[in-house]
Amino acid sequence: MYKYKAFGLTINSQFLLPELIEADGAADVEIVSGEIEADFMENGSSISICCLSKSKIIYKIADIAACSVEAGRKVTISPAPGIKDSTLRVFILTSVFGCIFFQRMMLPIHGSAVVKNDKCIVIAGDSGAGKSTLTTEFLNNGYKLLTDDIAVIEFDNKDRVHVQPAFPQRKLRTDTAEKFCIDKDTLEQLEIEDQKYLVNSEHVFVNSPTELEAVIELSVSDTLIPDLKKLSGMERFCALMNNVYRGSFINIINSQEHYFKKVGKLAALVQVFKLTRPSNGFTSNQQMKLICKELDI
């Protein structure tokens, strides 16, 4: 068994996950290899789900793997024959952890987090919004990386909000994790991207939970220059709710009330901004400067 820590969870895994930080301690999550016995409905989609409940989720992605995730604790994975290790790892670090988070009632936001002076900014937004580019801009300007694609939010007993460190690797250009879920055509692209655009970020990685300063929701529009707007009241709630990682799980596992309250609590405690950027041109430096000016950092 390999032992790691990521997203605040200690993980024992039969699969080598070299991007994760090694750690000791009692395992929160155990990942083993094994057969998955289930009647997968073939529905023409690359993703088949045959069993979904809060305590047990079983599904597979064609030609990649099937998995069973129980109680956010016990994971069994049956890789498809001939699957590349790197592709399987993306499956584990996105799809499998997606299940684990919701079974454990954790709050994952789809975004990266960068750190300066012991505080972090979460850059959220849809795939293609420009999260990776803006994250790179921050890293090039002395910020450190806390997580690349999934920001797990936690509240301490004094209602301070922290983001959990993930692992020291990030993806450039496209949001692989999101694409991963869509169809087989993009999976080939993923493999190329896997070799080409995965960037080791050990030298800039922060491996401790960090207080959350603000969430930036990034989106593309037909504006000429980047624009930053502070959101008020329920706008904050809606922006955060729309950026929950794999948010459709909330309905699937019937935990609307829990997540409504949790996102509501987050919206009451943090600043949220909407950053719109033009679709053309490299404006990430301007975007960063807008954020720094607004937050006075």
Place this chain on the structure above:
Amino acid sequence: MYRNITKETVIGRKTNLPFVEMDGEVGMLNVDNGKYYSLENVAARIWELIATEKSINDIVSILLEEYEIDKDNCFTQVISFAESLKNEGLIDVKG
């Protein structure tokens, strides 16, 4: 049984309905249909008032003290708002 809301109707928040408050706005979730709602300004104030059951008469007399609005208009709007809350399953209605 359908009853129109009148000046005498008593309304109160549905119990166990999860809601959040921020910057004077209220967001709520109807667990039965999974829909989110958001209330602002006077609507948020009415939501605050019906934490304990109140008649439309009571609500209107409080609002008349707090807002510049004429009485008839206030009744019309409060009743119409209460109908919406009722139709969306967010309040309990008595009498």
